[in-house]
Amino acid sequence: xxxxxxxxxxxxxxxxxxxxxxxxxxxxxxxxxxxxxxxxxxxxxxxxxxxxxxxxxxxxxxxxxxxxxxxxxxxxxxxxxxxxxxxxxxxxxxxxxxxxxxxxxxxxxxxxxxxxxxxxxxxxxxxxxxxxxxxxxxxxxxxxxxxxxxxxxxxxxxxxxxxxxxxxxxxxxxxxxxxxxxxxxxxxx
Numbered sequence: 001x002x003x004x005x006x007x008x009x010x011x012x013x014x015x016x017x018x019x020x021x022x023x024x025x026x027x028x029x030x031x032x033x034x035x036x037x038x039x040x041x042x043x044x045x046x047x048x049x050x051x052x053x054x055x056x057x058x059x060x061x062x063x064x065x066x067x068x069x070x071x072x073x074x075x076x077x078x079x080x081x082x083x084x085x086x087x088x089x090x091x092x093x094x095x096x097x098x099x100x101x102x103x104x105x106x107x108x109x110x111x112x113x114x115x116x117x118x119x120x121x122x123x124x125x126x127x128x129x130x131x132x133x134x135x136x137x138x139x140x141x142x143x144x145x146x147x148x149x150x151x152x153x154x155x156x157x158x159x160x161x162x163x164x165x166x167x168x169x170x171x172x173x174x175x176x177x178x179x180x181x182x183x184x185x186x187x188x189x
Contacts, residue, residue, distance in 0.1 A: 007041065014040040021157035027150075031139055036150065039092045040100075084128040087121040091143065094118035099154020100162070119147040 015037035022033050094114040098105050105111050126140035143150065 010044060011037065011041045014044075017157060017161055021160060022153055024160075025153050025156060027153060029142070032142060032150065035139060035143070036095070036154065039096055043092070043096045080128055080132060084125055084132070087124040087128070088140075091118050091121035091125060091140070091147075094121065095143070095147065095151055095154065098151040100158050102151070102155045102158070115148050115151060118151065119144045122147060 015034065018033045018037040018040065019030075022028070022036075027033070094117050098111060098114040098118065102111065105114055122140045122144035126137040126144060129135070129137035129140065
């Protein structure tokens with residue numbers, strides 16, 4: 001129960017921060033803001049951020065490693081659903097990393113690749129949603145078409161609200177801020 005409460009509060013926290021940041025940048029799309037807040041909430045847990053694993057159980061921490069993991073072939077529908085899930089995760093992962101950890105991704109020389117792969121992954125999700133007769137394909141088209149813009153909005157949000165201290169590891173600092181926020185808000189309950 002406590003995990004659910006903290007998850008709801010974390011979701012509310014990220015939704016407020018996302019709406020505020022997006023509003024400051026002139027982004028007034030509530031559906032996109034909700035989706036981005038959901039991604040931030042999900043990836044606040046490192047288990048979710050690194051959910052794709054190699055056959056040996058090692059966390060896949062790069063787009064190339066994630067794409068290299070092939071799943072066994074089954075029927076057409078389950079193959080499409082698996083491809084959709086992988087592409088959605090890749091879109092989310094590249095959005096998160098290129099937005100919240102842009103300096104890290106830039107430092108590794110991956111930013112252009114992440115932006116390109118994020119656009120491609122979200123577009124693939126929209127096409128798969130259409131072929132599977134799923135609603136929501138328009139959201140993924142929007143995320144694909146304006147991927148760099150939304151990634152930049154997350155970078156702005158990070159700089160404005162989650163800036164690490166000089167010399168601080170940006171991953172650890174971000175997670176410590178979120179964990180501290182959860183602890184403070186759970187004690188107020």
